[in-house]
Amino acid sequence: MKKMNRRWILRQRPVGDVCDDDLQLVEAPLPQPEDGEMLVRNIYLMVAPTNRVWMSQIDQYMAPVALGEVMRGVTMGVVIESRHPDFKPGDIVEGGMAWEEYSVTRTARRVPVAYDLPLHAFASVLGNSGMTAYFGMLDIARPKAGDTIVVSAAAGGVGSIAGQIGKILGCGW
Numbered sequence: 001m002k003k004m005n006r007r008w009i010l011r012q013r014p015v016g017d018v019c020d021d022d023l024q025l026v027e028a029p030l031p032q033p034e035d036g037e038m039l040v041r042n043i044y045l046m047v048a049p050t051n052r053v054w055m056s057q058i059d060q061y062m063a064p065v066a067l068g069e070v071m072r073g074v075t076m077g078v079v080i081e082s083r084h085p086d087f088k089p090g091d092i093v094e095g096g097m098a099w100e101e102y103s104v105t106r107t108a109r110r111v112p113v114a115y116d117l118p119l120h121a122f123a124s125v126l127g128n129s130g131m132t133a134y135f136g137m138l139d140i141a142r143p144k145a146g147d148t149i150v151v152s153a154a155a156g157g158v159g160s161i162a163g164q165i166g167k168i169l170g171c172g173w
């Protein structure tokens, strides 16, 4: 039986919170990698606030996702087939792909799986959320020991890590 891909299509632009009807799950043939590309089976999808922006038509840093197109997303997955010179089947990669089970990419980055850390750590504290908090705190905010830091949305992925970095630096919060 031919393997199919399952993907979430942006059906309509959300008004307020995202609703069930805004997205539609569809089946499509498995994509085939061309020269310089690889086929990835996605394991994790990083659902982030910026996804809501991509669903809208407001002025933003990337083109909005077009209606009827697969929803853009950052995912982590395993290379199934490779026509990319730097990657082989079994490699773990991460990058801008889509809300789908299988993606074809030529720009995903290798995930430096090491130290027996769980894979999901590279999708959170050692991934985009961790880097956003790390550089936000250490390069931009640069608090000193004894400072009081105020983190908005500190219960979230980025905010909770920013708070922990502040604690390590000796800040109160």
Ligand SMILES: NC(=O)c1ccc[n+]([C@@H]2O[C@H](COP(=O)([O-])OP(=O)(O)OC[C@H]3O[C@@H](n4cnc5c(N)ncnc54)[C@H](OP(=O)(O)O)[C@@H]3O)[C@@H](O)[C@H]2O)c1
Binding pocket: 048, 049, 050, 127, 128, 129, 130, 132, 153, 154, 155, 156, 157, 158, 159
């Ligand atoms: N994650 C990344 O890689 C990344 C990269 C660059 C920039 N950013 C930006 O960093 C910010 C946080 O992202 P995140 O990944 O940490 O998101 P997140 O894990 O979804 O956390 C968002 C937090 O914001 C809170 N929140 C949402 N609406 C709120 C409101 N109206 N008033 C007060 N709190 C509210 C949520 O509270 P509840 O838990 O109660 O819903 C949640 O704790 C976003 O602006 C995002 O665009 C994130």
